Amino acid sequence: MNGRRWEVLCCGTEARARASAAALSRIGRRAAALGKSAPDDPALAGLLVQADVAYVAAMDDEDLPALARIAEQAGAAGTVLALDADALAPDDAVALADIVFFDEAAFRCRFDASPGPAALRRALALGPHTVMVTLEGAGAMAACAASFAQQSAMRPGRTEAFHAAFLDAWLDGVALDEALMRAGALAGQSGAGGRLR
Numbered sequence: 001m002n003g004r005r006w007e008v009l010c011c012g013t014e015a016r017a018r019a020s021a022a023a024l025s026r027i028g029r030r031a032a033a034l035g036k037s038a039p040d041d042p043a044l045a046g047l048l049v050q051a052d053v054a055y056v057a058a059m060d061d062e063d064l065p066a067l068a069r070i071a072e073q074a075g076a077a078g079t080v081l082a083l084d085a086d087a088l089a090p091d092d093a094v095a096l097a098d099i100v101f102f103d104e105a106a107f108r109c110r111f112d113a114s115p116g117p118a119a120l121r122r123a124l125a126l127g128p129h130t131v132m133v134t135l136e137g138a139g140a141m142a143a144c145a146a147s148f149a150q151q152s153a154m155r156p157g158r159t160e161a162f163h164a165a166f167l168d169a170w171l172d173g174v175a176l177d178e179a180l181m182r183a184g185a186l187a188g189q190s191g192a193g194g195r196l197r
Contacts, residue, residue, distance in 0.1 A: 029168060031055055032079070039069035048077035053167055056081065056097075060088045071096040082167060083128075085110070095127030099170065101163050104136045115141055117148045130176075132166060134159055140183070142166070142176045149176035151184060161186070 032051040038044050048054055054074045056067065067083075074081040083089070083097035087109035094100050100123065104115060113119040115133040120143035123131040132142040139152035140162070165186035169179035 029053065029171060031164075031167075034070055037066075039066045039073075044070070045073055045077070048073050048079045051077070051079050052171055053080045053082055055163075055167075056083050060093075061090050064090060064092055067093050067096055080167075080171065082163070084163065091126050094123065097128045099130040099132065099167070100128045101159075101166075102131070102133045103159065104133055107133045117143065120148065130170065132163075132180075134162060140166075140180055142180055144176065147176050149180055151177065151180040 029052040030050055032038075032044075032047045032054040034044075034054055034056045038056075054070060056070060071081050080098045081096065082099045082101065083093065084101045085094060085097075085106065086102075087106040089100075089106075089110060102110065102115075102123075107113075107115050107119070107123075111119050111122055113122070115135065120131050120133070120141065124143055124145060130142060130144045132140060134140045135152070139150065141148070141150040143149075162183050166179050166183035168186070169182040174182070
C-alpha cells in the first residue's frame with residue numbers, strides 16, 4: 001500500500017454512497033462518495049474541487065439529471081467520476097462516467113451477454129474510459145480502449161473495497177492487469193471476506 005489514506009467527503013445520504021465512503025476511507029486519496037441528492041447540496045462544487053474521484057452509486061433513468069449535474073461539476077473540477085452501475089443503468093449514465101463498475105449479474109442483465117473482451121468493448125462504446133466487472137466465482141476483468149485484462153485467481157472480497165483499491169491503482173496510471181492484481185491484494189487485506197454483490 002502506498003501509505004496514503006482516502007479522505008472521505010460525503011454528499012448525499014444513500015446507503016450505497018455511505019458504504020463506498022467507508023471503503024474508500026481505507027486506501028489513500030480524497031474521495032467524494034455521492035448519492036443522488038448530491039447535486040442539491042451547495043457544498044458539492046467545493047467537495048469536487050478537493051476530491052481525486054467522485055464515486056456515485058447506481059442511478060436509473062429518473063436520476064439521470066442528477067448524475068448529469070454531478071458529471072458536469074466533476075468535469076469542471078478535474079475530478080474522475082466513477083459509477084457503481086447496476087442492471088438498470090441507462091446508456092446515458094454509463095456514458096457520463098470516466099470509469100464504470102459492474103458486478104457480473106448486473107453486466108449480464110444490462111448487456112445480455114457474459115463479460116468478456118467483446119462485451120466490455122460494447123460497454124466502452126457507450127463512452128466511459130474504463131469498465132470493470134467483478135466476477136461471481138472469483139476474479140474480475142477490466143477494459144479500456146487500449147487494453148483488456150482479466151484476473152481469475154484472486155477473490156475480490158467486498159465489492160466496495162475492491163473498487164476503492166482498483167481506483168487507487170487506476171489513478172496511479174498502472175496497466176489494467178496490475179490494477180486488478182493490486183486491487184485483489186488490497187481488498188483481500190481489508191478483512192471483508194468474500195461478499196460480492
